[in-house]
Amino acid sequence: MADTAQPKLLEVRNLRTYFHTFAGTVKAVNGVSFDIASGEVMGLVGESGGGKSVVGFSILGLIDSPGKIEGGQILLDGEDLVKAGETRLREIRGRDISMVFQDPMTSLNPLHSVGRQMDEVLRLHSELDAKARHTACVEMLESVGISRAEERLKAYPHQFSGGMRQRVVIAIALLARPRLIIADEPTTALDVTIQSQILKLMRRQIAEKGASMILVTHDLAVVSEMADHITVLYCGNVVERGRTRELIEAPAHPYTRGLIDSIPDLSNRHERLQQIPGTVPDIRNLPKGCNFRDRCPRAQALCAEVEPILTAQRGSLSAACHFPLSPGETA
Amino acid sequence: MIDATAPMLEVRNLEMHFSLGGSVLERLRFGKKGPRLDRPVVRAVNGVNFSIERGEIMALVGESGCGKSTVAKTIARIYKPTGGELRIDGEDVAEHDFAQMLPVRAKMQMIFQDPYASLNPRQKVRDIVAEPLLQQTTTAAERREVPAKIEALLARVGLNAEHAGRYPHQFSGGQRQRIGIARALSVTPGLIVADEPVSALDVSIQAQILNLMKDLRDEFGLAYLFISHDLSVVHHIADKIGVMYLGFMVENAPRDVLFSRPRHPYTRALLSAAPSIKEKRDKEEIELTGEVPSALSLPSGCCFRTRCPFAWDRCAAERPSLRDVGEGQTVACHLIDEPERDVV
Amino acid sequence: MTAFFQSEFFFNYRRSSSAMIGSALMAFFALAVLVGPFVVSQNPYDIAALNLMDSYKPPVWLDGGDAQFWLGTDGQGRDVWASILYGARISLFIGLVAMVASCAIGTLLGLIAGFYGGLVDSIIMRVADIQLSFPSILIALFLMSAVGTGVDKVLIALTAVGWVVYARTVRGSTLSEIEKEYVQAAKVAGLPNAKIIRKHVLPNVLTPLIVIATIQVGTFVLIEASLSFLGVGVPITQPSLGLLIKNGFDVLFSGLWWTSVFPGVAIMMLVFGINLFGDFLRDELNPRLK
Numbered sequence: 001m002a003d004t005a006q007p008k009l010l011e012v013r014n015l016r017t018y019f020h021t022f023a024g025t026v027k028a029v030n031g032v033s034f035d036i037a038s039g040e041v042m043g044l045v046g047e048s049g050g051g052k053s054v055v056g057f058s059i060l061g062l063i064d065s066p067g068k069i070e071g072g073q074i075l076l077d078g079e080d081l082v083k084a085g086e087t088r089l090r091e092i093r094g095r096d097i098s099m100v101f102q103d104p105m106t107s108l109n110p111l112h113s114v115g116r117q118m119d120e121v122l123r124l125h126s127e128l129d130a131k132a133r134h135t136a137c138v139e140m141l142e143s144v145g146i147s148r149a150e151e152r153l154k155a156y157p158h159q160f161s162g163g164m165r166q167r168v169v170i171a172i173a174l175l176a177r178p179r180l181i182i183a184d185e186p187t188t189a190l191d192v193t194i195q196s197q198i199l200k201l202m203r204r205q206i207a208e209k210g211a212s213m214i215l216v217t218h219d220l221a222v223v224s225e226m227a228d229h230i231t232v233l234y235c236g237n238v239v240e241r242g243r244t245r246e247l248i249e250a251p252a253h254p255y256t257r258g259l260i261d262s263i264p265d266l267s268n269r270h271e272r273l274q275q276i277p278g279t280v281p282d283i284r285n286l287p288k289g290c291n292f293r294d295r296c297p298r299a300q301a302l303c304a305e306v307e308p309i310l311t312a313q314r315g316s317l318s319a320a321c322h323f324p325l326s327p328g329e330t331a
Numbered sequence: 332m333i334d335a336t337a338p339m340l341e342v343r344n345l346e347m348h349f350s351l352g353g354s355v356l357e358r359l360r361f362g363k364k365g366p367r368l369d370r371p372v373v374r375a376v377n378g379v380n381f382s383i384e385r386g387e388i389m390a391l392v393g394e395s396g397c398g399k400s401t402v403a404k405t406i407a408r409i410y411k412p413t414g415g416e417l418r419i420d421g422e423d424v425a426e427h428d429f430a431q432m433l434p435v436r437a438k439m440q441m442i443f444q445d446p447y448a449s450l451n452p453r454q455k456v457r458d459i460v461a462e463p464l465l466q467q468t469t470t471a472a473e474r475r476e477v478p479a480k481i482e483a484l485l486a487r488v489g490l491n492a493e494h495a496g497r498y499p500h501q502f503s504g505g506q507r508q509r510i511g512i513a514r515a516l517s518v519t520p521g522l523i524v525a526d527e528p529v530s531a532l533d534v535s536i537q538a539q540i541l542n543l544m545k546d547l548r549d550e551f552g553l554a555y556l557f558i559s560h561d562l563s564v565v566h567h568i569a570d571k572i573g574v575m576y577l578g579f580m581v582e583n584a585p586r587d588v589l590f591s592r593p594r595h596p597y598t599r600a601l602l603s604a605a606p607s608i609k610e611k612r613d614k615e616e617i618e619l620t621g622e623v624p625s626a627l628s629l630p631s632g633c634c635f636r637t638r639c640p641f642a643w644d645r646c647a648a649e650r651p652s653l654r655d656v657g658e659g660q661t662v663a664c665h666l667i668d669e670p671e672r673d674v675v
Numbered sequence: 676m677t678a679f680f681q682s683e684f685f686f687n688y689r690r691s692s693s694a695m696i697g698s699a700l701m702a703f704f705a706l707a708v709l710v711g712p713f714v715v716s717q718n719p720y721d722i723a724a725l726n727l728m729d730s731y732k733p734p735v736w737l738d739g740g741d742a743q744f745w746l747g748t749d750g751q752g753r754d755v756w757a758s759i760l761y762g763a764r765i766s767l768f769i770g771l772v773a774m775v776a777s778c779a780i781g782t783l784l785g786l787i788a789g790f791y792g793g794l795v796d797s798i799i800m801r802v803a804d805i806q807l808s809f810p811s812i813l814i815a816l817f818l819m820s821a822v823g824t825g826v827d828k829v830l831i832a833l834t835a836v837g838w839v840v841y842a843r844t845v846r847g848s849t850l851s852e853i854e855k856e857y858v859q860a861a862k863v864a865g866l867p868n869a870k871i872i873r874k875h876v877l878p879n880v881l882t883p884l885i886v887i888a889t890i891q892v893g894t895f896v897l898i899e900a901s902l903s904f905l906g907v908g909v910p911i912t913q914p915s916l917g918l919l920i921k922n923g924f925d926v927l928f929s930g931l932w933w934t935s936v937f938p939g940v941a942i943m944m945l946v947f948g949i950n951l952f953g954d955f956l957r958d959e960l961n962p963r964l965k
Contacts, residue, residue: 023683047533048533163622191395192560192561192604192606193394193600221605221607224607224608225606261538262537263538264538264541264563264566264568266602273567275535275539276535277539279503279505407863436865441860441863443856444856445856448855448857449855449857451879
């Protein structure tokens, strides 16, 4: 495979992040492994409760009590971020890894002008002088498609519309030229025409700056247009991963198949949508064996006993399933 | 008089304007000509026309702020329209007061977007579902039948009898939406206004709810007004589709016509922007720049001209009206007269 | 009941020392108020039980102390301990009743203002704003001098001062509540406004009031004590803790400190307990702090 030759920027090994709440331990991320090469976009897909956002927060070291990283490694260029102290993580956040959230208002300070917030990133993470920083900010705002950038630097977040705000957040995320961007549902709150603008912008910026990206989203359509690889999470586990087109066109895991089939598609119309029966099990009290077996049409006795592990399937795919699908087979 | 051949829902020139501001102190402004009272008006819906037959599903699509939710809430008479006609089963209810509306509410119910906010956290499921029905029952005999009806409704939407005694927080998003659907069905309405009923749900649950809604339509002959921002959902469920922009309807057509031959530039832009899991087809790329103008100050002429790649001077001068272009398709765009301008 | 002991609320309560101390103090005063009169040797308001020979006896651990009056006596030979127990009754009675009345009136006005908006809202909220721009003790003083003294008058004054905070809180929650889809669903269901308010709005705006109400009892005890201390509060025949302090204050500098210091300590402990527990409730019931 061609991509194995590329150096790995980030390797996540058997990551486990638990939340110890009053009602019990929530194993939000329970043994997740994946890696990302430089310049690659990886889509992290799953439904709510899948643990996809927690993976992003874990990489940034932003898990607060009652949450805790219980085990595993997060290797950024070989350095284990799980073991890194808060000071080291602060250096890394914003400079090596930056984050774009769903709601731009959570990452923008409403009391400071956009220019000041951008300048702060550069002051922390670069050696530039005041003038050079200003120029860099103007250029960055222009490159994310905000006109009259000089003027707009003085504006406050509330003076921007939702789409413009997300552009500002992306500009800030790109400022320190990070090697990895974690985008958590970056376009979910936006309208479809604005979404397509932002996605195009992100794709172009990442290609230009040579950064990698983890795109965390519930939206398979968005991910299939953006990502090189897709990792599908279910109940805190990776159930399938592989190259985008292979995974979308002929997934090996019944859950992925079910997700794809439940999306109504513009190009073909069935009278009824395929649906995954039932709901996600209570994550505090997961069943023995395969987490998906109660909703899976292919489940057999084995699935109730032995938890499947992620194993290589055809092509670039690997799936955690005892009875993987062959191409063209429906669940 | 009630006319049996009348459409289930018909709106003519429906208009919903909200005046903002509140008290005198809050509206006081100091301009160059001395103090004056500001009267900001949000023009959320500006003269919308459409009708829905019995058993028909009509969808309204558009982006946030286009007024589609306001249309839904005005039709459900959560708001009182500021203008136009609103005929439900042939009866104009636009001016109805509370008492006059009560019998109409047995014909029309609503499903809401947010499965978490649409159920009172302090009510049990059986009380939630029974609420519309209890307003329609008058005799003690009718009231005695309510519990059995509730049980049957819950079973129909895929919940069971023991769920009736639980509180909403004990359910998942999809199950809550089923409760909301059972509540709407309790009075056996002919029309259900569904305001983004699946947009807050996970995709696998979304499919369950869409299938359920379709089955219920077939079973009860329901008509839906289905509000959504998601074109692929609308494509799946609707018989005809109205596209809204800034409180105006810009295009209205049967589903297949709209998806195969969209005429309005905004509809075309929406279709080209919709992400798809399929490999990119050779589809038209209309990329919009800028954002939706404020409903506080509408642009002159065509509401879409500020973002339209085709706009010319006529669009600023003259507001296009909806015109029939055949096959049930109506479009509000000057390009219909001057198709030679339709080049990017 | 077992569900309560297994709840997260109880779990956090067990881990919060301030909540434990606060509720212990509150329990002590509740007990004192309920059974106090039956365990003291003397009813301080029964003239026949008093003996002038016992006047100004110091606390039991000082020279001349009498084992019968372990916190000493006042000028009429009243047992200070018994007076405190009887006084705490009156203070707490006033605090609780005024709180309930304020809460009822304030909640009603807040619901009306929030639900109907417009002119009613403007009038109610402007009155509240004006009232908030004066210190509450000043308003209470002014009212008391207008309507005269007495337990009922104190209750009126405290209620007139206290409703504002409920009205403002309830109006705010009501405004956010009526935007909720379940209130709109109730409209679509055909519920009349009064029923929507009662079934859908009211139950969902009450939680923040629990904290306000708890702390307000403490505030009211203090305001009533101040009024009584200033001589416009309760009558001499129904001495609250505040009046006890005032009565003892006249002889405070003659070395007879115990007649006013012990009632003062009692007020402090009572209010301290209420506030500690109120703070715990605030942390527990406010999801934003979690």
